[in-house]
Amino acid sequence: MTPSLTRSLLTERHRPTLERATSALRDRGHWSAYSESPRDYDQAAGAAAFAALRGTRFELDQPGADGWVGDEVSPYGFPLGIRYPHQNADVLVPAMRAALPAWRDAGPELRALVCVEILARLGERTAELAHAVMHTTGQGYPMALQAGGPHALDRGLEAVATALAEQSRHPARTEWTKPRGRHEPLRLASTFTPVPRGVALLVGCRTFPTWNGYPGLFASLATGNPVLVKPHPRAVLPLALTVATARQVLAEAGFDPQLVSLAAERDDEYAARTLATRDEVRIVDYTGSSAFGDWLEENARQARVFTEKSGVNTVLLDSTDDYRGLLANLAFSLSLYSGQMCTTPQNLLIPRAGIGTDEGPKGFDEVVADLAAAVDKLLGDDRRAAGLLGAVAEPGVLSRLAAAAETGEVALASREFAHPEHPDGRVVTPLLVRLDARTPGVERTLLAEWFGPVGFAVAVDSTADALVLLRRTLRERGALTVLGHTTAAPVEEALVGVCLDERAQLSLNLTGGTYVNQTAAFADYHGTGGNPAGNAALVDGAFVASRFHWAQTRRSV
Template sequence: MTDFFDKHHERLEQAIEAARTRAAWSPFNDSPSRKIHGDAVEKGLAAFQARLNQPFEIDQPGTIGRIGMEISPYTQEPLGISYPKVDVDVLYEAAREAIPAWRDAGARTRVGVCMEMAERLNKNSFECANAIMHTTGQSFPMAFAGGGPNAQERGLEAIVYAWQEMARVAESATWERAFGSTQVKMQKRYRLMPRGVALVIACATFPTWNAYPAIFANLAAGNAVIVKPHPLTILPMALAVEILRGTLRDAGLDPNLVTLVVDSSAEPIAKELVTRADTAIVDFTGSAHFGRWIEENARGKPVFTETSGVNSVVLDSTNDLKGLAQTLGMSLCLFSKQMCTSPQNVYIPRQGFRSNDSEISFDAVSETLVESINGLLSDNARAGGVLGAIQNENILHLVERAEELAPSRAKLLRESKPYAHPDFPNARTRTPVILGLDISDNDIYAREWFGPVIHFIAADSPEQALQQAASDAKQFGAINSYAYSTDEKFIERAQDAFGDAGANLSINMIGPMPLTYAAAFSDYHVSGLNPAGNATLTDASFVSGRFRIVQSRMAVP
């Protein structure tokens, strides 16, 4: 058995320190520049293209056919890749049989193997980026950074927390005390025991970013992992499974510790997998509706969810309206608002938004934001890098339903239109639709509109806006929230209100960093305190429930 722990020990120690200090640390470069990576850019594209119109072979047990229906949002043509369709009973049996040796290998070996897996995933970032781009609709730079190095670092972060939690448990102890006149001495042994087979269900638009932490947390704790990708976004997770299985094989371990189950939209299998008696853990990223179903039907199993919510922006005041409009406009457009952290509801005081010494009306602020977005998207090449493409047709239907609300229920502040992608003339694209609403219209805005639908909401005051936004976060879920104010007391009230709602808050963010960016080892993602999810990336609770401790005691004469 190959021991990768020493090879990666220095990086592990650096990661532990980063998690402790929460300072900036990135072991993997998230720029796709050729100046940095050389011919890896072209090799990654060639590797992706070689996958097209071919069967994706995985030498896992239980294959009974082929399945696959991915369509590129950029070409709107099938990728033509088929994947193994499996007999689930056979696959689960193989996964269960792989666990004992993995458990007995010990935490040190498991963590070393997981560290090696993360490094190998990183080396394949360019092929993975093309796969993510042509299944999710992300632009290439986002697919590389967010789906590659940033996701890998989130996975590494989970390894760190798993290692620390397991390291807290002593392997053995000699215990001795007096019972009356008799001295009792025992030798105690403590064993870390995995729960069993973990099911990781990935989402359609950001498959790797949440799946990698779940996979690594489960593996490091000694469990086997069955990966169930979204039927429209299979390839990124199939590539990961291929790499992880290869790493296990090279380490002299059973590759069936990581397997792939593919289904179709017509014949979904997730509910069957969640409710199986031999599914021990469930990780899920996706819709709030299905996330709630899993939480209610998982039959007492540990469930870790990240779903969706209503992310809000509360505008009180600023000293830089132009900078605010540019930063907020970019984040409202990024990846056509197909991210769980994207802002959706922008609350603007009806008469009194303060910019420097001026009071600016709702209409004037709305116009400034719309003009900033229009300028950002005026060049198709720039729009392509910002908006990307629309992942599926259902999102287009959602945009249409939003526009139908005008003029009876909403004011149409910006119409959604396709834009011509400079590299992919057949790309499925839409610019954002922006609706003007009143704060009383919460039957419209108090739910997630996943896709390029934005609400500018007129509030009587910043205080009213803050209370409504925080209330919606608590009731309907929110991962991130955003506030702009020059008033320190208002900022404190915003921190308290969103804190009570369990929504992370970004304050006065102006500049090149997207509002939605979350850094591994520093930013906590999802609080678990509202319906947007019950698990945090990453804290101790994300990993500690994935293993248990059993002990044996032997009397010492």
Template sequence: MVKMLIDGALVDTARHMDVIDPSDESRVAQVPDAGTAEVDQAVAAAKKAYPAWRDATPEARGAVLVAMAQVVTDNLDELCQLLVQETGRPLGLAQFEIAHLAAGYLNYYAGLRIAPEILVEDDTRRVEQHRKPLGIVAAVVPWNAPVYIACNKIAPALAAGNTIVVKTAPSTPLTTLRLGELWQDVVPAGVVNILSGGNEAGAHLVSHPDVAKITFTGSTGTGRKIMEAASPTLKRVTLELGGNDAAIVLPDADVKAIAPAIFAFAFFNSGQVCAIIKRLYVHDSLYDAMCAEIAAYATGSKVAGGRDPEAQFGPVQNKAQYDKVLDYLASARASGTIIAGGELPDGRGYFVPLTVVRDVKEGDVIVDEEPFGPILPIIRYTDIDDVVARANASPYALGGSIWSNDAEAAAKIALRLESGSVWVNQHCALDPAVPFPANKQSGSGVEGGLEGLYPYTALQILNIAKPQAA
């Protein structure tokens, strides 16, 4: 059984949680179920380790991050197999998350440096701008991309000079805990602490008085609760929450040319990504053709457990989300016309076929809300100004995209969208060097790039008066 990493030691608990394979609903492992005592131990360890880590040179901290990334790479096969077990996703997708995203973000932040800036220099004074670490960071990680998102929080926190306590999602703790075990010998004790546990551990961690910052990825509802928990001590908070990303296909687009990419960006990880296409708006002149193309791709794809070498898409990750997706499937059936998928397979596992629904509109649940599963509504429009207004009417504003043969014209329309990220002829193009902000109820703050390092720091201004001649 894998254990938690606290203060450089591997720690078990009296309570344990089951890890379920969503492909067949079997138990694949048991992991520790941390409570308030383990959270207190982890925070105390992070607090003890903080002064030395804060005072280490950026080069020394970067070297540790590089070593952490190398551990990821050296143990890729084992980590991918664990991720396949707990998520059910195909092996190729597990490899992409761990080798490309997790290791990539660790290496990227290992090389970032924040140098002091001279704001004013004259005969009377010198004013310097410095960025200092905050202290202890609490990172709460979701179940849909557990290793990538953990590393996307660990990397900037450590690069800035903070120490961190990571709380994994209850249904996907296995791979991240194992990574903590592998990091035991390369990370100074207490700098990184990784816990598994449920709501008790999460609630205690985000409200802990010694935590200076919370970084959370998950639902908007939970994000609101975290903001409340942070308020008594005014903790810094970065929230990357739900999305209902709109993609708009302009009338000059080549349907056959763009349909494969739109399909891929709509159903990536079986729809379980916050910043993929959730609403596809297609001009009336292309509507029928686009519906037919997307439906054909969905019908021709294989949904199966990750151990099946032919699997292209996996199951919904957990039972609670599976039940929610089934409710959205019923709503899609009631409000529109299902042209692919829609019928559940026999047998065990949380499998939902890739489902495409047309003839829907705003006001339908499947359009207004985020299924976070493999269901794509395709909505008709005729006027550009109208469709931009409809896309912006959502309370969510994480990402959006415009698809056209004229990239420059599309870019002008893209800038009218209110989402934090806008793409042209692509979607969810994540890059560690590119900031990824969240607007409206999709969150607050920014991740990625140098802008994603700043929220892990406190701004300090040093203002020095120069001696004046008598």
């Protein structure tokens, strides 16, 4: 049967996108193939599509199906009621492995084109995906749309373009001629084939199932590896839609749809443990807690394991020439999605003597009070606040909030209220607690991750002391982000030095519409892979290059 998605059709449709993406990788300027404007998507149609999925069985026609699982509950307060097929991995994974050779033999270019078609089809389902993300993660709709849709697609496309570049480092066929003086030269002809490692396992996370999942998924798929997607049991739908879309495109392009499969699990199954240690599984991508990330690194020895784990993000305040901008920017960063981001700042280090600003010196107390006021102002209107904060995904956030309030003097209490549009959804505003770096034992608080809307305003003796604490935090716990505010060149230099030494990503003096929580595909790396918060960076060469090997065939000419 001739596939309906032919190579020439895919080439015509997506070759320009791939070329643009490849050049964006090289210059790292702003670029996106997918609109991030909510107005470009039909929210009502997305809502209808989502509503139609509720209470149904999500059919995938995967081999080895042996039951139905799924009990997702929207953080906005209702059960999704969607049942997903549960698989016998002993049937499914070998079937995926059997699909590998034909996908390998398709070559890097066709694989990349198929991947871009998958991304394009996902792009057509953006509003539907946005609802799926919203009602599994608790993000507000605009954020679920942007981060769960176009920004996730950007990261996926970045992975595809990086994979194609890695597999196109040199021609697939070469001739080699070695002169030998008066003798005939030696002549060899070689073919070089990128060969995948094996089955890749994606272990999805609850809070950003697509954004954190697409880089590994598409990096593995574009380098020839079948991908088994094991979503978080509370955030299955966004990845189930992704898998279904990928399977459809693969089939239309003439490939075995088992190349992208879903492993939904029972609540108590801990399927990632058994899947990640299967012999066929040679790649694992994981986002989540350090405890399980460490376990994977330790135990999935047959696989190359890419992790993004917990960290402790620091903000260092030294001085600013835009005090109001600093406050507004930081208030937003602390509030966005109730701090349920691996990139949200936690420890705000402020010299007890205060900081220099364009409004004159500001004492520690004043900075803390002004920041609390800025958060209050940002979140004063419940409806607007709810859109920014979203709903609380996990009860752990609430218990951490309560515990954090006991660690010091509360500068800004967290406020909980019912979501104006979804009265069963719980919304919480950030908590700001004053701590003193001199307090004995305070490190126990500062060197732990308090995932959620928890900020510690920490009085330190000096900026120099702040740098020492930052270095210790990075070394012992790692971080996805560091934010610094300073107008002093020596302080900036020292801050850069600490971040280089401890391999952390640094943002400086953000006062406008760019937030430390956010990175842009093609331009910014997410994480470095070089500190305890994870061993992978999205999307660098190392993230992609070790997903395949070069097999060379050489022969005498």
